[in-house]
Amino acid sequence: MSPNSQAAKHRSSRDTEREFGGTLGAVCIPILLPLTVLFLICVSRSPEASVFQWPPPLPSADQLWDPLAPVLLVGWIGLHALLYLMPAGKVSEGLVLRDGTRLKYPINGFHGLCISGVLLMLLLGLGAPLGNLFELLLPLAMCAIAVSFLLSAYLYIRSFWAPSYALASGGNTGNPFYDFFIGRELNPRIGDFDLKYFCELRPGLIGWVVINLGMLMKEVELQGSPSLAMILVNGFQLLYVADALWNEEAVLTTMDIVHDGFGFMLVFGDLAWVPFTYGLQAAFLVVHPQTLSSFGAAAIITLNGIGYYIFRKSNSQKNQFRRDPSHPTVARLETIATATGKRLLVSGWWGLVRHPNYLGDLLMALAWSLPCGFSHLLPYFYVTYFTVLLIHREARDERQCRAKYGVAWDTYCRRVPYRIFPYIY
Numbered sequence: 529m530s531p532n533s534q535a536a537k538h539r540s541s542r543d544t545e546r547e548f549g550g551t552l553g554a555v556c557i558p559i560l561l562p563l564t565v566l567f568l569i570c571v572s573r574s575p576e577a578s579v580f581q582w583p584p585p586l587p588s589a590d591q592l593w594d595p596l597a598p599v600l601l602v603g604w605i606g607l608h609a610l611l612y613l614m615p616a617g618k619v620s621e622g623l624v625l626r627d628g629t630r631l632k633y634p635i636n637g638f639h640g641l642c643i644s645g646v647l648l649m650l651l652l653g654l655g656a657p658l659g660n661l662f663e664l665l666l667p668l669a670m671c672a673i674a675v676s677f678l679l680s681a682y683l684y685i686r687s688f689w690a691p692s693y694a695l696a697s698g699g700n701t702g703n704p705f706y707d708f709f710i711g712r713e714l715n716p717r718i719g720d721f722d723l724k725y726f727c728e729l730r731p732g733l734i735g736w737v738v739i740n741l742g743m744l745m746k747e748v749e750l751q752g753s754p755s756l757a758m759i760l761v762n763g764f765q766l767l768y769v770a771d772a773l774w775n776e777e778a779v780l781t782t783m784d785i786v787h788d789g790f791g792f793m794l795v796f797g798d799l800a801w802v803p804f805t806y807g808l809q810a811a812f813l814v815v816h817p818q819t820l821s822s823f824g825a826a827a828i829i830t831l832n833g834i835g836y837y838i839f840r841k842s843n844s845q846k847n848q849f850r851r852d853p854s855h856p857t858v859a860r861l862e863t864i865a866t867a868t869g870k871r872l873l874v875s876g877w878w879g880l881v882r883h884p885n886y887l888g889d890l891l892m893a894l895a896w897s898l899p900c901g902f903s904h905l906l907p908y909f910y911v912t913y914f915t916v917l918l919i920h921r922e923a924r925d926e927r928q929c930r931a932k933y934g935v936a937w938d939t940y941c942r943r944v945p946y947r948i949f950p951y952i953y
């Protein structure tokens with residue numbers, strides 16, 4: 529690249545439109561979201577379990593800290609780092625980078641999940657009190673938040689040694705608060721160890737199902753057996769995590785890996801937000817047991833099944849089409865050409881709405897809350913937050929696609945007018 533085009537690129541990234549409320553968002557979100565995690569855990573175990581209760585249920589200092597928590601957290605991340613490095617599964621290439629190269633990624637996350645499962649069963653067999661995770665939840669969340677800040681600071685500092693082509697297009701504004709938050713470097717690596725890819729799918733996502741299992745064990749301690757509601761929440765969320773790891777290769781084409789830098793937002797999202805807020809339903813059920821009729825359970829299982837089917841089929845259809853458009857499963861689908869040479873699907877799942885995968889994900893999110901009944905809002909936190917996240921994410925993706933595909937994107941939008949919910953939005 530000539531010095532002039534380097535300078536133009538640099539200038540354009542500095543002028544990039546800022547997301548998440550710009551500098552104000554970048555200062556407030558890293559303060560507010562960690563407090564939200566702690567607040568939600570406290571609410572989930574308070575007798576009222578009301579997000580509006582005043583004064584809010586504040587934890588005492590000894591509820592926030594336990595010396596076992598940093599040991600467990602560092603041990604857990606270390607175990608998954610070792611599993612990431614084990615020579616199992618295939619090695620896949622990511623999309624082509626700005627310098628024309630492609631990075632290699634190990635596809636062994638599902639192995640990691642299975643080995644974690646076997647280790648947990650062994651620990652349970654040896655009498656390990658997994659239910660104690662209930663009491664450890666706040667100290668573990670505190671440590672995960674601390675690790676998120678430390679890792680983000682490390683990533684921000686090391687990004688100044690990265691070449692300019694390795695920086696994310698939106699994370700190099702020169703504003704330290706914003707760049708720390710959004711992430712400067714696109715694919716930070718220590719040797720071959722890819723920090724963003726590792727964090728996206730392993731310690732936090734698998735940690736989430738382990739915490740859920742801990743909540744189930746706590747319920748067994750308190751009630752003698754797990755409730756149907758707890759089994760459903762555990763089962764649905766395990767399916768979601770196992771599916772993500774089974775289809776690990778597909779993550780290599782998501783916005784997070786391809787476009788976003790690795791900064792506080794993703795680090796915290798992966799390591800603290802996902803494991804400690806996505807499983808709030810299970811934590812809630814420990815203190816607020818619910819009875820569920822067989823008919824109710826069947827209806828909820830059906831809803832989760834429909835959501836999963838739409839989510840999986842639509843994601844697989846697009847991944848297959850992007851990897852090999854001539855594959856028999858996608859070759860007959862109607863498409864429109866774009867100036868980049870890539871085509872856009874206008875039939876099949878991607879002809880129904882512009883984000884069928886978000887629709888399926890949201891139906892599942894609703895199915896995860898319903899086993900907790902209708903008496904409290906807290907179990908509906910995830911589906912509410914997720915609706916906001918996906919509407920915002922859809923708008924970000926839309927902006928990027930319009931910039932990439934121009935008139936072809938407008939034609940697609942005319943052909944497929946609804947974004948997520950057919951005939952509604």
Ligand SMILES: NC(=O)C1=CN([C@@H]2O[C@H](COP(=O)(O)OP(=O)(O)OC[C@H]3O[C@@H](n4cnc5c(N)ncnc54)[C@H](OP(=O)(O)O)[C@@H]3O)[C@@H](O)[C@H]2O)C=CC1
Nearest residue numbers: 782783784843846850871872873874878885886889921925
């Ligand atoms: N549980 C959670 O917290 C979260 C879950 N998710 C889930 O992750 C999954 C991935 O989502 P996400 O990364 O946001 O993005 P998507 O998988 O929806 O990918 C969007 C990209 O797909 C391509 N595309 C869009 N329309 C078409 C079309 N008609 N034909 C072909 N390609 C098209 C474009 O990229 P290009 O053309 O360059 O290939 C676009 O940028 C979703 O299922 C989502 O629900 C996402 C966020 C959070």
Ligand SMILES: CC(C)=CCC[C@@H](C)[C@H]1CC=C2C3=C(CC[C@@]21C)[C@@]1(C)CC[C@H](O)C(C)(C)[C@@H]1CC3
Nearest residue numbers: 728729771772779782784793794796797798801802
């Ligand atoms: C509020 C806040 C801190 C937001 C950060 C957003 C992150 C929590 C999410 C951004 C994209 C994500 C994805 C998944 C988890 C949540 C985050 C990290 C994902 C790994 C969940 C499992 C799915 O099957 C998936 C692999 C498609 C998905 C990818 C995106």
